Amino acid sequence: MGLTSESSGLNLLRESFNVDVEKNNPVIALTGNPNTGKSTVFNALTGLKQHTGNWPGKTVTQAQGYYKHLGQEYTLVDLPGTYSLLASSSEEMVARDFICFAKPDATIVVADATNLERNLNLVLQVTELTKNVVLCLNLMDEAERKNIQIDIEGLEKELGIPVVPTVARDEIGLDKLRNIVKAIVEQEKRVKPVRVKYSSEIEKAIDQLLPDIKNALGGLSDGLNLRWLALRLLEGDQTILESMRNYYFRENLESEVDFYGFD
Ligand SMILES: Nc1nc2c(ncn2[C@@H]2O[C@H](COP(=O)(O)OP(=O)(O)OP(=O)(O)O)[C@@H](O)[C@H]2O)c(=O)[nH]1
Ligand SMILES: [Mg+2]
Structure with a gap:
């Protein structure tokens, strides 16, 4: 669920x-x-x-x-x-x-x-x-x-x-x-921060990772910043996986999520 x-x-x-x-x-x-x-x-x-x-x-x-x-x-x-x-x-x-x-x-x-x-x-x-x-x-x-x-x-x-x-x-x-x-x-003010653009190799890697992350998270990806997540994963940041399990999955996930590819 x-x-x-x-x-x-x-x-x-x-x-x-x-x-x-x-x-x-x-x-x-x-x-x-x-x-x-x-x-x-x-x-x-x-x-x-x-x-x-x-x-x-x-x-x-x-x-x-x-x-x-x-x-x-x-x-x-x-x-x-x-x-x-x-x-x-x-x-x-x-x-x-x-x-x-x-x-x-x-x-x-x-x-x-x-x-x-x-x-x-x-x-x-x-x-x-x-x-x-x-x-x-x-x-x-x-x-x-x-x-x-x-x-x-x-x-x-x-x-x-x-x-x-x-x-x-x-x-x-x-x-x-x-x-x-x-x-x-109240969303009266539309804020549009400049987006940091990375080298074409990194941007390409982000684009490649996005569907996989979305797939792995299923409906849970709503509202999460997937581009940012992709960047952390590309950096090999293990702490973000730890935090996702701690905060996100513990509170929201009642069934198993196939966390393939992220261990
Ligand atoms: N001159 C001046 N001093 C300020 C101003 N705002 C805060 N201070 C002083 O700056 C010092 C640090 O302020 P804090 O509010 O403790 O700063 P902080 O960001 O919470 O600090 P940490 O929690 O340690 O990261 C204090 O001595 C404040 O009185 C300001 O606008 N002008
Ligand atoms: Mg303080």
Whole structure:
């Protein structure tokens, strides 16, 4: 038996990450490099409506909170700070798995405006995985102090995602961030991130793998980013198979799936 419905399947997945699905709120993820101001944004948005625990099965701290904007409550999940989503540490694995399997309705990437180049690496990895992304360009006061000027519109065009400059410590820009998140969740704003194109050999290998992955997953492939999955498999990333078994199959699959070719 596959999913009874896409939404109940998604709720089961989200529950396995300790998300309170009873509330039926849109789920928003906060990700970013370490020390970029994620928790400052989290605290400013959620105030006292937050709680911390651990990620299931990990010693990594999980913070979740709620905020209301224009009558709608949102659940905000503060992911651990990471430089990448390549799953080489527990923190990276948590961030990757949450975005991949819990499928947040929007993901806010908090970046350090004084160190844009380094931060963009994670931004591109996130936009490769999900298109519902907004870039929160934080520490704009520091950037100004250092005479760093950023062409926000140009950046939006290059990346294909909305960019909101903020000074989270002083709550500057956060209302715009709330509005953009709402627009993404309600699909009023169509976000179309630039797609990283690989060499023709890799693109060909992705195309060859896609039908096999779809076939192996059957109906379970709904909503999963198969191109991204193909890239991880081409890299020989065993942790993605582990996570699929952990989060996806455990929660959704009641019969055997022939996982041929992926062991
Ligand atoms: N000047 C300035 N400082 C800020 C701003 N936002 C956050 N900070 C400060 O930056 C430091 C790091 O902020 P955090 O919110 O803890 O950053 P984080 O991304 O959650 O850090 P990790 O969870 O360790 O990855 C704190 O001292 C904040 O007060 C800002 O816009 N401007
Ligand atoms: Mg933090």
